[in-house]
Amino acid sequence: MSKLEICGPPLVLKHLEIEFCSGLESLKVSVPSLTSLSVTSLKGFSLENVPMLVDVSVHIVDDNTLLDRLFHLLSCCISQLQTLHVSLDNEDISSAELDELWELPQMPKLKKLFIEYCVRGDKSLVRLAPVIRASPSLVEFVLHHNWYLYPREDRQQRNEYAIKIPHRHLKVFEFRGYYGCSNDAGLLGYILEYCVVLEKIIIDPWFKLGNNDLEIEEVEETARKTAKRELAPQVPQRIELVIL
Template identity: 30%
Template sequence: MVPRFRIQFDMGDLNQSVIDEWLRFVVNKNVEILELDLQNGRKACTIFPSYNFPLNLSNAKVVELASLRKLYLNNVVVRNGVVEKLLTTSPLLEFISIHRCNGLTQIRVGGQGVINLKHLEIVNCFGDLSIHLNDCDLVSFMYKGILTDLEFANLPNLKEFNIRHDRVGFENYVLSQLSSCVSSLEALSFSVNGMITENLLSIPRLPNLKKLTLTIDTMEDGHLLNHLVSSIREACPNLETFIIKLGWYSPFERRVLKARSSANIPPFESLKVFKMLGYYGRSVDYELAAYVIHNAVALEKVVIDPRCQDLITIDRHKVHRNVLLKKDFARSSAKRQLESLVARKSPGAKFVIL
């Protein structure tokens, strides 16, 4: 028995037949965790994946791994139908992670009592993808990339939903798919793309949501405070952690926004942690942060990260000097604008600038 097996190579350093042999070795070893990573992390991936998974054995269309519980695929080719077949031939399979893979255009998973899938994540795959998930005990779902269609139905145990798509104006449709899991959802992460309009978001009531991460990738403010944060306050009465991520590529000088009257909207009663990432000190940044701080009555911690989120993983020495200067300016702006506000509105809260 081999509990965990990892195949990790740069595809340019190895031919396909060698990987085939390693997979043949795995089939009869009762592997529980299998990782197939054909980008070794030291080299940038500049071409599409070229290794087809899974390997055909004994005239079977899909490798049968009866003991498999977790599967990690990175930089390989995964064809339509493979995920579904794996879930039926590997009855213990509960975790699937697919990163930077090619070949998939649709995933259709369903069948309570038939499959054991609990966690599914699909990140930065090549091409458009349509996803339909229904009638299963899924607990967490993550998707980042281009999305053409998303359909959820009867997912009563879904606790974590994380989506970062590139389709402008798709937010309302994505949120509408949560109707079958509103009572179970505890953590939600989604992005807003394109122009913000009067009818931007229709957030369903999420009574048990504890953590919300909102990524704002937009060139317009519109009525951001009026129709975004206020609707979140109404929809998520038990929110404890609220994270807002802002893009630096949008214009630095934008008009000051005024939030609509909130006399009839209850404050953030349960909010304990508020984080704003990508805070630059623009008027809209301050107004948004101040709005949350003003309306949170139980804050314990406020974290401001002035770094550009798109460059956060890049070596400091490789970042353009102008970006570093902007970060320093953003840090000083955050201290000047928000430190006294937090001390005044939430005297016991810890204020942190990264």
């Protein structure tokens, strides 16, 4: 099957998952009753007439799709989404491409955002700040940073990418893949300063890349110690800090 259309008012479909269909070249979805959608490819993807869609999960595995292109494809429902899970397995994202996140559309009803991505080098995590700005009602933000063990650069990150506007709804920030370098610290510093009602920070140093279990354990333990030594003193008492 190379083309698939899931369309029509007679359908009472609420949940749709299309995963790892590598031969699919064209996908059209138009289902008024649909509430949740999960896909692993945006190749030939078309979405329309989904007034009930509030939960979207996209795990990109077959192209270089970036967040700005993804949100363009979701333009028909972006203003109504409540939960968005985006996984980008692309280590070659350029700084210029990350800068395009400044043009993201508003997601006024989004409550939970999960972003998983993989980049090499020293690209600033603070560049993700526009995603927070575009989600004024965001309550929970989960970032899973899949970084490569080698090379691992630890350069001082510039904060001119940060949008210095208080966010008044974000209560929970979970950082998976925390390493403890200046890049991580820059993003956490931004969260602490501008997410003014933050109640909880979860630090998870879990590291999934690599073949040496002992080496991975050492990396994770070093990250935990760094969080306790450097991050904990910066967190106000009103915020619960959980280090896994």
